[in-house]
Amino acid sequence: MANTIVSPAPHIHGRNETQILMREVLRALAPVVLVSFYFYGLNAILLQVTCLVSCLLTEFLIQKYIQKGQITISDGSACVTAVLLALNLPPATPFWVAIIGSIVAIAIAKMTFGGLGQNIFNPALVGRVFLLISFPVVMTTWTAPSSFFSSVDAFSGATPLALINEGLKSGLSVQDVFAANPGLTPAQMSFARAGGSVGEISVIALLIGFVYLLVKKVIKPHITLSIWATVILMSGIFSLCDPTAYTGPLFNLFTGGLMLGSIFMATDYVTSPMSNKGMIIFGIGIGVLTMLIRYFGAYPEGVSFAILIMNMVVPLINKYCKPVRYGYKKNK
Amino acid sequence: MITFKIGGIHPHDNKIAKNAAIESLKLPNKVAISMAQHLGAPATPIVTKGDSVVVGQVIGEPSGFISGFVHSSVSGTVVAVEPRADIVGNMVTHVVIDVEGDIWDESIDRSEGLNSNIVASQDAILAKIKSSGIVGMGGATFPTHVKLCPPKDKKADFLLINGAECEPYVTADDRLMREKSACIAVGTAIMAKVLGGCKSYICIEENKPEAIAAMTAACSKYENIEVLKLKKKYPQGGEKQLIDAVTKHQVPSGALPIEAGCVVQNVATAFAAYEAVQKNKPLIERVMTVTGQCVAEQKNYLVRFGTPLSYILETSGCNLENAAKIISGGPMMGKAVANIEATTQKGSSCLLMLTKEQTARMPIGNCIRCGKCADACPMGLEPWLLYKLSENGNQFDALEDNKIFDCIECGCCTFTCPSFIPLLDIIRVNKVEVMKIIRNRAKK
Amino acid sequence: MDSTLLITVVLITVVGVVLAIVLYFVAQKFKVVEDERIDIVEACLPGANCGGCGSAGCHDFAQRLVAAPQIGSLFCPVGGNEVMNKVANVLGQEAVEQAKMVAVLKCNGSCFNRPKTNTYEGLSSCRVKAALYSGDTACRYGCLGCGDCVSACKFGALSMDVSTGLPVVDESKCTACGACVAACPKTIIELRPVGLKNCRVVVICSSKDKGAVARKACSAACIGCGKCQKICPFGAITIENNLAYIDPSLCKLCTKCVSECPTGAIHKFNFPKKPKEDIA
The missing domain is CATH 1.10.15 (3-methyladenine DNA Glycosylase II; Chain A, domain 3)
Structure with a gap:
């Protein structure tokens, strides 16, 4: 009986590895990816492949030649970043733009901070925002989704939020814009009819992913739900005050990157708070910032900026929002 | 169904030994009885080489307030009183006895019959529990008589008998409750009497339906004893968690359970109290599970203290080829055995063999800040933060601010970490450091 | 246009001056007088x-x-x-000369000398390992080999030797700051005077076990036999708890004990090699 293993307790492990968690996230993303393939066809497929290859390659090269350390691309985090980045780009993005975005996302937003778990900002969003600021024209040229069955475009290429933004700037009221664009109803947009980034195509597909993540206990609902609640509340109050200048809750909830952002980007482990209380504060912050940017900002869409801004606050939230501790409750 | 509120995990319970009835283990040729089988100061041996002893004879006397009696578990001749390595290799004084026959002290009632008539007074019961060397048999081995004497100004509202047995694999308490339910009920009544006749709950997790049934039947005679079914969740058997689950009270940080009006005792302790008070039998043996997937035959043995672990493994026919790790206790909080020649003690409830696949530690990855450790922590701590603070050169002040001293070392954080970070390894060590700093400060 | 420019310039100047004054007073108020x-x-x-x-x-x-x-x-x-x-x-004071010290590892329990009895699998830290148990060999006093001393050294003077599993002191880099001594949970590192011409004779063992036990655990252990104590002409060697200790202030570097030690637990450091050995 020689050479038994000795280690401190516990002696068993839950074996719920990072790799498995990342795989679950990828599975949750599958519905929206498939829907985007269906409606945007080859464009979306090429975009996904480009992002995947360039993200993985960037991480591999950095780990191999700059860090000269362990190569951990198999943990799946780079895959998640790649898929999310591709979902955040307009369908007609040229492949070289996608490559630049991937390199920025992995090399600058992730690896310079020390790799997985060390980054302050969500890598995919940094990639997207970098592209949005650097290549504004490319990044705001939207192709309308078209199914394989109909060759007729559902409606013009601009995103619903951009339409509203443009309309309001040129002096029209919200109702005028809606009247001019009959496709702009929440019901329409839920089923793969919204123009915009690849991943904004179908609210239903995103919600399926959300439910999957919740069932598998990969994420907790706090962040997502508090973002939704804040957006509904804020847009509700504003649109009640002046329905001609401000869009309503349902429109805001179902348009743009809000669903994608609130379900998949804001809930990123690395860049979101740990405690429940912190998550709710984080979610409220994103909701408020998103609505402020949408209503008053120069950009029609503000989810990415809102999440990135709130990412910066996470260490502070973590410092002050502690979990509910045992032994500090007053007994009755 | 009731359970505790904060944190917790759901490991597979693996109670594969639950259908193995308790059987007495054949006596070994030689036993080595440790003088440090309880929390607190080790006992002082009162026998010397050459003395002959009988079963139940006192061989060690307490050397402090928190200490305990140690009795001989066999009859025979003392061949040595010497320091020997315990299961982790630390030197502890042992009394080594050559076993000759099985002669019991005459005052011990060895009859089978149940004696449910409690005649002893409170003080007599306490004295008996103390002189019988009874300690908490859930693993903490805190002397029971100390626990049963709360400070004068505090009153126990509830006596919780802990039959949760939330550790995977361990079935010793389960078997005891199924086979000795009536004795445990009497033991509970005895301890409740000491505490002034408070309400008693026998708390059992849902994965032990036979034990729940047996205990419910046995307790039907007692008005003040109730059997509670708890949801299966680890660490339900932790004292603080059990109190939260049953009474919804929380033990204040740094305080004893009595602050929440509770006294918690293990079922095996209740059984020991019954045997001591009603049968005059000191604590010399306990039920111990010998289990593991790589073990051919699952066993629940009645083992005399001082039996070498190697002897148990040999007798139970364990094939040690596949066993990579031997654990004394459960897989979550038990200690890995470094010295197989070490002997059983009052706190050893299980001998678990795990294969390499079951126990191997994986390469440590980066913390992905998922917060799963904080979600799992039953004390509401942030293990990731404590780990980080420990890594960056032991920032003891910050560790104290983040309540490292509240850690109960249940292992939920390490179990749940997706990056295989051994959070508890370093937290445990730093907790000791911080406690030391706090104690030194209190002295000043 | 002109007025906008003017207002901006004036405003910023005024703000700057006001803040400068505030800063001055704050600095005065919180001034720390230091020698x-x-x-x-x-x-x-x-x-x-x-x-x-x-x-x-x-x-x-x-x-x-x-x-x-x-x-x-x-x-x-x-x-x-x-x-x-x-x-x-x-x-304007006199400095007191002190002998230069160097860290010495008092364990020679290399993989070869000290066979492993179990495999440690926890966090690679001597502190954690020492808190858990007596170590992965039969010797309870020896080096745990997780390198806490190496990470404690700020001067890069310590490194792990992979072949022996023991840390090695680079004497040219060691400053005798004592960080490794504090970091080692087994306290097997000692600061000793570098000695005459950098030469030292040291008992490279910390085992307080009885001879037979120590020998069984590690073939290079000090078994406390006392031979060195007897042969030492200067009375520099004492034996306490089955462990010999050479007092550096008494040792005259005669190295008689080195050849006398039956287990080779006494080492000499930095002695010039004899010409014969060089040829061989």
Whole structure:
């Protein structure tokens, strides 16, 4: 009986590895990816492949030649970043733009901070925002989704939020814009009819992913739900005050990157708070910032900026929002 | 169904030994009885080489307030009183006895019959529990008589008998409750009497339906004893968690359970109290599970203290080829055995063999800040933060601010970490450091 | 247009002046008067902030030096006598010469000498390992081999030798700051005077086990047999708890004990090789 293993307790492990968690996230993303393939066809497929290859390659090269350390691309985090980045780009993005975005996302937003778990900002969003600021024209040229069955475009290429933004700037009221664009109803947009980034195509597909993540206990609902609640509340109050200048809750909830952002980007482990209380504060912050940017900002869409801004606050939230501790409750 | 509120995990319970009835283990040729089988100061041996002893004879006397009696578990001749390595290799004084026959002290009632008539007074019961060397048999081995004497100004509202047995694999308490339910009920009544006749709950997790049934039947005679079914969740058997689950009270940080009006005792302790008070039998043996997937035959043995672990493994026919790790206790909080020649003690409830696949530690990855450790922590701590603070050169002040001293070392954080970070390894060590700093400060 | 420019310039100037005044008063209010010698002394110190002197850092040490009536009891092990002389000059005092020290590992339980009895699988840290159990060999006193001393050393003087599983001291880099001594849970590292011409004779073992036990655990263990004590002409060797110790102040480097030790637990360091050995 020689050479038994000795280690401190516990002696068993839950074996719920990072790799498995990342795989679950990828599975949750599958519905929206498939829907985007269906409606945007080859464009979306090429975009996904480009992002995947360039993200993985960037991480591999950095780990191999700059860090000269362990190569951990198999943990799946780079895959998640790649898929999310591709979902955040307009369908007609040229492949070289996608490559630049991937390199920025992995090399600058992730690896310079020390790799997985060390980054302050969500890598995919940094990639997207970098592209949005650097290549504004490319990044705001939207192709309308078209199914394989109909060759007729559902409606013009601009995103619903951009339409509203443009309309309001040129002096029209919200109702005028809606009247001019009959496709702009929440019901329409839920089923793969919204123009915009690849991943904004179908609210239903995103919600399926959300439910999957919740069932598998990969994420907790706090962040997502508090973002939704804040957006509904804020847009509700504003649109009640002046329905001609401000869009309503349902429109805001179902348009743009809000669903994608609130379900998949804001809930990123690395860049979101740990405690429940912190998550709710984080979610409220994103909701408020998103609505402020949408209503008053120069950009029609503000989810990415809102999440990135709130990412910066996470260490502070973590410092002050502690979990509910045992032994500090007053007994009755 | 009731359970505790904060944190917790759901490991597979693996109670594969639950259908193995308790059987007495054949006596070994030689036993080595440790003088440090309880929390607190080790006992002082009162026998010397050459003395002959009988079963139940006192061989060690307490050397402090928190200490305990140690009795001989066999009859025979003392061949040595010497320091020997315990299961982790630390030197502890042992009394080594050559076993000759099985002669019991005459005052011990060895009859089978149940004696449910409690005649002893409170003080007599306490004295008996103390002189019988009874300690908490859930693993903490805190002397029971100390626990049963709360400070004068505090009153126990509830006596919780802990039959949760939330550790995977361990079935010793389960078997005891199924086979000795009536004795445990009497033991509970005895301890409740000491505490002034408070309400008693026998708390059992849902994965032990036979034990729940047996205990419910046995307790039907007692008005003040109730059997509670708890949801299966680890660490339900932790004292603080059990109190939260049953009474919804929380033990204040740094305080004893009595602050929440509770006294918690293990079922095996209740059984020991019954045997001591009603049968005059000191604590010399306990039920111990010998289990593991790589073990051919699952066993629940009645083992005399001082039996070498190697002897148990040999007798139970364990094939040690596949066993990579031997654990004394459960897989979550038990200690890995470094010295197989070490002997059983009052706190050893299980001998678990795990294969390499079951126990191997994986390469440590980066913390992905998922917060799963904080979600799992039953004390509401942030293990990731404590780990980080420990890594960056032991920032003891910050560790104290983040309540490292509240850690109960249940292992939920390490179990749940997706990056295989051994959070508890370093937290445990730093907790000791911080406690030391706090104690030194209190002295000043 | 012009007025906008003017207003901006004036406004920013005014704000700047106001803030400057505020800053001035704040600086006056919170001014900390410090002996200027502290900075001069600190400049003399190595600036490694290693804590080897017992202070929190070099600045702290400089404060103590300036405040002390006699600096004789204070010593910077990193800078040594040279730095202390400089400091003494600044402060107008006499420095007390101290022997240069070096860290010595008192364990030779290499993988070869000391077979493993179990495999440790926890966090690779001596502190964690020592808190858990007696170690993965039969020796309870020897090196645990997780390298806490290596990570504690701020001067890169320690490294793990993969073949032996023991740390190695690079004497040219060791400053005798004592960080490794504090980091080692088994306290097997000792600071010893470097000795005459850098030569030392040391018992490379810390086992207090009885001879047979120690020998069984490790073939290079000191078994406390006392042969070295008998042969030592200067009475420099004492044996306590089955472990020999050579008092560096008494040892005259005759190396008789080295050849006398039956287990080879006594080592000599940095002795010049005999010409014969060189050829061989």
